[in-house]
Amino acid sequence: MSENKAGSSPGRRGKGRGTNRPKQPSRPNPSDAALDPARLAARDVLRAVREREAYANLVLPGLLRERRLDARDSALATELAYGTSRARGVLDPVIAHAAGRDASEIDGPLMDVLRLGAYQLLRTRVAPHAAVATSVDLVRSEFGPGQAGFVNAVLRRVSERSADEWTALLAPSAEKDPVGHLAFAHAHPAWIAQAFSNSLGADAAELEDALTADDARPAVHLVARPGEISAEELALVTGGEVGRWSPYAVYLDGGDPGRLDAVRDGLAAVQDEGSQLVARALTVAPLDGPDGGRWLDLCAGPGGKAALLGALAAIEGHRVDAVEPSEHRAELVRKTARDLPVDVHVVDGRESGLTPGYDRILVDAPCTGLGALRRRPEARWRRQPSDVAALVKLQRELLAAAVALVRPGGVVLYSTCSPHLSETMGVVADAVRRHGVQQLDTRELVAGVPDLGSGPHVQLWPHRQGTDAMFMAALRVPAGAGTTD
Ligand SMILES: C[S@@+](CC[C@H](N)C(=O)[O-])C[C@H]1O[C@@H](n2cnc3c(N)ncnc32)[C@H](O)[C@@H]1O
Secondary structure (H helix, E strand, C coil): CCCCCCCCCCHHHHHHHCCCCCCCCCCHHHHHHHHHHHHHHHHHHHHHHHHHHCCHHHHHHHHHHCCCHHHHHHHHHHHHHHHHHHHHHHHHHHHHHHHHHCCEECCHHHHHHHHHHHHHHHHHCCCCHHHHHHHHHHHHHHHHHHHHHHHHHHHHHCCCHHHHHHHHHCCCCCCCCCCHHHHCCCCCCHHHHHHHHHHHHHHHHHHHHHHHHHHHCCCCCEEEECCCCCCCHHHHCCEECCCCCCCCEECCCCCHHHCCCHHHHEEEEEECHHHHHHHHHHCCCCCCCCCCCCEEEEECCCCCHHHHHHHHHHCCCEEEEEECHHHHHHHHHHHHHHCCCCCECCCCCCCCCCCEEEEEEEEEECCCCCHHHCCCHHHHHHCCCCHHHHHHHHHHHHHHHHHEEEEEEEEEEEEEEEEEECCCHHHHHHHHHHHCCCEEEEEEEEECCCCCCCHHHHHHHHHHCCCHHHHHEEEECCCCCCCCC
């Protein structure tokens, strides 16, 4: 194998390089016709994620449709684009070691292909010669033989070790840093693995299961809209399976749910079962006094929970106010909750101007999203530990606003799609201390769901319940409670 020397070798990021690269990678060149369409699509997704900070799960479906990939190629492109995005942070040190230079010194378009090739070599059963040859073809067609030779050399070197051997070589020691070791082995940033471990607490031995489940392709969960269709009927018409925990959930094996008649007709929507449980928990929480039918969703966009709350409110003759400061996301709420008793307010939830006295308020707060990483392939490498503090501040302020808007004896349900303790228990403890709220036993609001620990909050996990890692805590505001600083 030829070694590429630093300084003069192909692939090196340099001045003037890349100015003629396509900005919009969604359309293949005519010269791409001979390339493997699945790998070409996966490469273009990786490029869009890197160059435009696009989201892989938003770019890929349109690209598959536009290029009319058949079912087999679509499945392969999806696996390669998502899998490579998820593993990026541990593929890079392998590529850097094999290339003899830092990954940041290698041109972005070449890194996309190197990551794609390394992913196939280390984390799939694709034959090594196919992984290398198809990667080399991708580079040769666009950048010529010099760069193709570089990619060939690097990938051959990657293929000389198995994934376990690379982990043994490059990961922190399992004895000295067990969390860092597991993080590398399961392609998570160490700080996220540590956040999972902290949240699991006494059950931290489950960390490997949690990281493994976080990398598995999640089933599609549908919500059957109450009052329109039952979960049993929805399972029948979609060929899905009735969910285990939410009375509205149906699991699908795969396919494009957007093509289902039930979804097109507004009888059902895609929604993780954990999110369904959150919305439902708010509606079944015991109130002190009767339910006056004033419900509020303080962080509503894009509207999944607002729609479920709206459907349940409609059955009871109640109404839901839905707050969302982003006009674009507020429009999504309007669309999702059309025909339901949901009034959308485009305001900041911290200063909504709404009249206090709500019976039930959901604060589904903006968060790091660490509990839904399996659905957002590249997110784990974009998020930074420094994101947490600003989000916690916003979460505390939104929860304080909710406490001020709920009536005495009413309930606020605080939820996040993150298990990070600062965003979950930390925010709740702050509200208990400063606003005198009482924690209800939230486990009772998701009756039948197993493995919920000692409460009173609920932390769901992909490896336990098969849902996103949603957190929820129901809070009662007693009469006479006041804010103290
Ligand atoms: C986790 S998402 C909510 C998901 C939503 N409940 C659903 O089920 O579709 C958080 C939402 O809070 C919104 N948000 C951000 N800052 C906010 C603020 N100051 N007040 C209210 N909402 C805010 C974000 O735009 C985002 O749409």
